[in-house]
Amino acid sequence: xxxxxxxxxxxxxxxxxxxxxxxxxxxxxxxxxxxxxxxxxxxxxxxxxxxxxxxxxxxxxxxxxxxxxxxxxxxxxxxxxxxxxxxxxxxxxxxxxxxxxxxxxxxxxxxxxxxxxxxxxxxxxxxxxxxxxxxxxxxxxxxxxxxxxxxxxxxxxxxxxxxxxxxxxxx
Numbered sequence: 532x533x534x535x536x537x538x539x540x541x542x543x544x545x546x547x548x549x550x551x552x553x554x555x556x557x558x559x560x561x562x563x564x565x566x567x568x569x570x571x572x573x574x575x576x577x578x579x580x581x582x583x584x585x586x587x588x589x590x591x592x593x594x595x596x597x598x599x600x601x602x603x604x605x606x607x608x609x610x611x612x613x614x615x616x617x618x619x620x621x622x623x624x625x626x627x628x629x630x631x632x633x634x635x636x637x638x639x640x641x642x643x644x645x646x647x648x649x650x651x652x653x654x655x656x657x658x659x660x661x662x663x664x665x666x667x668x669x670x671x672x673x674x675x676x677x678x679x680x681x682x683x684x685x686x687x688x689x690x691x692x693x694x695x696x697x698x699x700x701x702x
Contacts, residue, residue: 532579534563534570542573549578549679558599558680562592571606572686580680581605603650604682631691633675639693641668645681646688 534541545559560581561574571582580599583592584607595605631639644654655665669684678684688694 532559532561532574534561534574542570542577545574545579546577558602560595560599560605562587575682575686578679578683580682583607599680602680604680604685606682631693634672638668638672638675641665642672642676642684642688642691643693645669645672646685646694648685 532541532545536544541561541563545561548554548557548559558580559578560583561570561579562583562585563570564585574582581595581604583595583605587595587607591607595607598605634642640658641654644657649657651665651669652662654660654669655662658665660668669681672678673680673684676684676687678687
């Protein structure tokens, strides 16, 4: 999906596709010339699972599509740096209108680990649980907060302050 399109911009098109129950299995990667933080935030909130700039090498685009198709999220490194810098500069906001009370303490811990970029296997190792149990915790947390995919769960983790850009991933 491109951000700048005639008639209907890519963010609104993403929102419509992601909001259509008949298209629930569709995953969207935004590919654009503009790595602007406002586009990144808007695309992720609209339901995009990934965000790449057009300078991305073709092999990396194919890998991103594989990652997103498998249910994970992906942001290009340049976009990630910009996103974190912008996030640090912003005042805290309420978490997308959702309440942390919906999550158990264990699910909040899992969401924080997802927000720090850990995979299910890494979460399992950190929490001393099986990868299947980690995946179950992630899936339940996503369902409870209404996150379509891991990208939206990461946004939730940051906006709810479960994780901050200065948090180091657990060893």
